[in-house]
Amino acid sequence: MRWREAANKIATVYFWAIGILIICILAWFLARILGAGLPHLSWKFVTGMPQELTAGGGVGPHLFNSFYILVLSMLFSAPIGIGAGIYLTVYAKKNRFTELVRISVEVLSSVPSIVFGLFGALLFVNWMGLKFSILGGAATLALLNLPILVRVTEESLSSVPSAYWSASLALGSTRWQGIRNVLIPAALPGLITGITLVAGRALGETAVLIYTAGTSVSRFFPDFNPLAMGETLAVHLWYVGSTSLAPDAAEIAEGSAALLIIVVLLFNLLIALPSRLLQKKLSGDK
Amino acid sequence: MSNMMQAKATLRAAETGRENAGKWSRRQKRKDDAMRRVFVGSSILVTLIIFSLIAFVGYQGLLTFKDVTPGEFFLSTDWSPTAQEPKFGAFAFLYSTILLTLLSVVFAVPIALSGAVFMAKIAPKWMRELLRPAADLFVGIPSVVYGLIGLTVIIPFLADVFGGIGYGILPASIILAVMILPTILSISEDTLRALPKRLEEASMALGATRWQTIWRVLLPSATSGIMTAVVLGMGRAIGETMAVFMVIGNSPKIPSSLLDSTTVLTTAIVKDMANTFYGTTWNNALYLMALLLLVVSLSLIIVIRVFSKRSETK
Numbered sequence: 001m002r003w004r005e006a007a008n009k010i011a012t013v014y015f016w017a018i019g020i021l022i023i024c025i026l027a028w029f030l031a032r033i034l035g036a037g038l039p040h041l042s043w044k045f046v047t048g049m050p051q052e053l054t055a056g057g058g059v060g061p062h063l064f065n066s067f068y069i070l071v072l073s074m075l076f077s078a079p080i081g082i083g084a085g086i087y088l089t090v091y092a093k094k095n096r097f098t099e100l101v102r103i104s105v106e107v108l109s110s111v112p113s114i115v116f117g118l119f120g121a122l123l124f125v126n127w128m129g130l131k132f133s134i135l136g137g138a139a140t141l142a143l144l145n146l147p148i149l150v151r152v153t154e155e156s157l158s159s160v161p162s163a164y165w166s167a168s169l170a171l172g173s174t175r176w177q178g179i180r181n182v183l184i185p186a187a188l189p190g191l192i193t194g195i196t197l198v199a200g201r202a203l204g205e206t207a208v209l210i211y212t213a214g215t216s217v218s219r220f221f222p223d224f225n226p227l228a229m230g231e232t233l234a235v236h237l238w239y240v241g242s243t244s245l246a247p248d249a250a251e252i253a254e255g256s257a258a259l260l261i262i263v264v265l266l267f268n269l270l271i272a273l274p275s276r277l278l279q280k281k282l283s284g285d286k
Numbered sequence: 287m288s289n290m291m292q293a294k295a296t297l298r299a300a301e302t303g304r305e306n307a308g309k310w311s312r313r314q315k316r317k318d319d320a321m322r323r324v325f326v327g328s329s330i331l332v333t334l335i336i337f338s339l340i341a342f343v344g345y346q347g348l349l350t351f352k353d354v355t356p357g358e359f360f361l362s363t364d365w366s367p368t369a370q371e372p373k374f375g376a377f378a379f380l381y382s383t384i385l386l387t388l389l390s391v392v393f394a395v396p397i398a399l400s401g402a403v404f405m406a407k408i409a410p411k412w413m414r415e416l417l418r419p420a421a422d423l424f425v426g427i428p429s430v431v432y433g434l435i436g437l438t439v440i441i442p443f444l445a446d447v448f449g450g451i452g453y454g455i456l457p458a459s460i461i462l463a464v465m466i467l468p469t470i471l472s473i474s475e476d477t478l479r480a481l482p483k484r485l486e487e488a489s490m491a492l493g494a495t496r497w498q499t500i501w502r503v504l505l506p507s508a509t510s511g512i513m514t515a516v517v518l519g520m521g522r523a524i525g526e527t528m529a530v531f532m533v534i535g536n537s538p539k540i541p542s543s544l545l546d547s548t549t550v551l552t553t554a555i556v557k558d559m560a561n562t563f564y565g566t567t568w569n570n571a572l573y574l575m576a577l578l579l580l581v582v583s584l585s586l587i588i589v590i591r592v593f594s595k596r597s598e599t600k
Contacts, residue, residue: 004495011497015408018400019417022471025464026420032439033431083328091325103587104333110518110583111339112525114552118559118576119339122346126564143335150332174310174318197426204428207527207552211559238430238528241437254438257431264426268419 030261037258040251046259050217050236057248059233059256061217065134066232066263068224069213070202072138077145078195084146085153086179090165109147113207116144120212134230137213144208145198152194156187200267204260206234215239233260340580347574350374353567359574365538367558367568374571376554378540380578383550385541386455386462386530387523393463394470395516401467402474403500424468433532436461441533448545453535456544461529466519473518477511478504510593517593521586525579527552551575 048058084101092098120140130136160183168178184191214229215236231239237256240249310318350359354374362375405417436457445452485507489499505512535547536557549557555572562569 004498008495008497011500012408015400015404018397019404019409019413022397022401022467023416023420026424029427029435029464032435036438080328080331083325084332087325087329091322097329101329101333104336107584107587108332108336108339110521110525110587111336112527112552112579112583114525114527114555115339115343115576115579118555118573119343121559122342122564122573123338143339146332146335172310174314176318176321177314179321197422200426204426204430206428206430207556210556234428234430237428237434238532241430241434242532250438253434257434260428260431264428265423268423268426 033254033257033261037254037256037261040255041258045255057252059236059252059259061223062231062233062236062256063259064222065213065217065230066203066234069134069138069141069209069230069232070199072134072226073141073145073202074195074199076139076142077149081146081149082153082191085150085157086183088150088154089157090175090179090183105147105150108143109151113144113205116140117208117211119143120208125212130227132212132214132229133227134213135226137209137230137232138226140208140212141202141205144205145202148198148201149195152198153191156190156194157183159190160186196267200264203232203267204234204264206232206238209235210238233263343573343576343580346570347577350567350570350574354571359571363540365554367562367571372567374567376551376571376575378538379549379551379554379575381540382455382534382548383524383552386459386534386550387520389455389459389544390462390466390523391516391520393459394466394519397463398467398470398515398519399474399505399512401471402478403505405471406475406478407496407500407504418472421468421472424464429465429526429529430532432461432465433529436529436533444545450545451535451547452545453533453547454543454545455534455541455548457533458530458550459544461533462523462526465526465529466522469522470515470519473515474508474512477508477515480511481507510596513593514590517586517590521583524582525552527556531556551579 045058046063047060049060050062051057084105088098088101088105092101117140120136120143124130124136124139125132128136130139164182164186165178168182169175173181209230209232213231213235215231216229217223217231218225218228233256237253237260240256241253359374359376360380361377362373363378364373364375365378366373401417405414409417440457440460441452443452444457481504485503486499489503490496494502530550531553534550534553536549536553537547538549538554539547541548555575558568558572562572
């Protein structure tokens with residue numbers, strides 16, 4: 001009897017310790033990245049041009065490219081991803097085709113990003129002749145976003161109470177009217193959260209972009225030409241972290257990492273969290 | 287708040303309905319059909335993408351076997367693509383990939399499972415609300431940043447403690463373990479939480495302590511969900527590229543120890559891709575490695591399907 005209770009106590013202590021350990025690892029991660037990187041962040045660093053051989057280079061074009069590629073890739077993937085998500089929630093019957101689409105999404109979301117990178121290098125860079133370009137990178141990144149977007153759409157649409165949908169149809173709306181006027185507005189908070197998380201993840205993606213968007217930037221800044229090379233911030237971080245010749249490569253890497261983390265955190269905190277809270281309120285969480 | 291939302295949606299539905307009392311007009315019908323086609327089209331496109339991915343990468347990869355025998359590629363450890371007589375033996379990459387994946391899963395699973403049990407059954411509400419977003423954040427951190435931490439913190443530390451350069455499978459598996467931790471944790475937690483309440487109540491009513499309930503009742507009944515979580519984490523570890531690239535050392539050989547420089551499939555692709563031209567055997571060999579990665583992730587999906595089927599039939 002004694003022993004059982006002692007074991008129970010030990011287990012409780014152990015589980016608490018693990019929980020605290022996990023939080024500590026994350027806190028330490030953030031502290032370490034921000035602590036090492038923040039001192040290097042300055043206006044000049046965030047907006048300046050990069051230097052290959054001398055110290056004092058900035059990451060302005062990389063930051064710009066990151067967002068440019070992100071926006072383009074979302075433009076490519078969001079309509080298709082959301083469309084397929086709507087199909088799966090609203091139209092899909094239980095048949096072979098639906099099953100095929102579901103398996104495709106599942107497989108697509110498990111494909112390693114480097115494989116997407118090679119596929120993009122083959123399809124967009126070589127065959128379509130886009131060379132290493134912002135457009136090629138964005139198109140490849142869109143493939144990576146696609147399955148997550150489908151999933152996010154499906155999840156947020158199916159969390160809408162089915163009574164809304166029945167009511168809309170019962171009142172004589174067409175399916176499309178029901179989707180546009182009832183389902184999508186009601187699912188919007190979840191949809192926005194999901195899309196933000198996808199965007200945050202796409203922003204840090206590297207393996208997909210090295211051999212599709214390239215590892216150097218245009219001489220002009222800002223350069224909106226979608227056929228220009230488009231090294232993003234994350235790719236730049238990898239490049240300076242492993243191969244750069246600049247004497248201050250370590251500082252640039254740490255500064256870029258801090259900048260990247262800040263942007264990802266902002267995405268999470270500014271957009272995802274409030275909308276999650278909103279969703280909680282709307283759904284009357286107990 | 288939720289009532290308002292509902293009322294609003296009902297109102298919207300009502301308005302939609304009033305516009306076309308009774309039947310759909312021909313224009314509405316046409317638009318509805320068009321939009322349905324758009325949605326079906328999107329779904330077909332998603333399916334097409336995965337099939338063309340498999341076809342293109344597969345075709346390009348299999349071209350390797352025109353010049354290299356499967357025996358050489360899979361069994362030889364001689365990777366010297368620039369030699370006079372180029373050799374394309376990828377066994378070392380395969381070996382390291384498997385070793386690295388297993389090791390990182392071994393590191394991650396105990397912590398992730400304990401974390402999942404803690405979050406699902408022990409943690410008070412405020413702690414859970416702290417841990418959930420924390421786990422989400424872990425996932426959101428870009429892999430290059432993990433790599434940089436490995437490069438600037440873990441490698442110097444390992445070099446200090448064990449001597450040598452510190453690069454190799456050990457630092458890579460530590461980094462990967464941290465990266466797959468949230469995946470395994472959150473899926474296992476969901477599974478534990480979804481278990482029927484009566485299991486726990488019955489166990490407690492029989493006089494079991496909380497620990498006995500967790501160990502003898504909850505964890506065994508959650509096995510299939512936990513296996514799914516572990517397999518997903520494994521898939522993530524196999525496919526991870528950038529973080530591993532920065533800490534593994536990248537020599538194309540079988541490592542003599544866990545702290546010896548080596549190369550895995552993903553990093554071999556990243557490292558060599560820049561030096562090759564489209565259409566060469568070397569380039570094709572890299573596509574063959576990508577095909578292997580693709581095949582592995584496909585088979586993991588099948589494994590997961592089998593697990594979830596099994597839990598359905600239970």
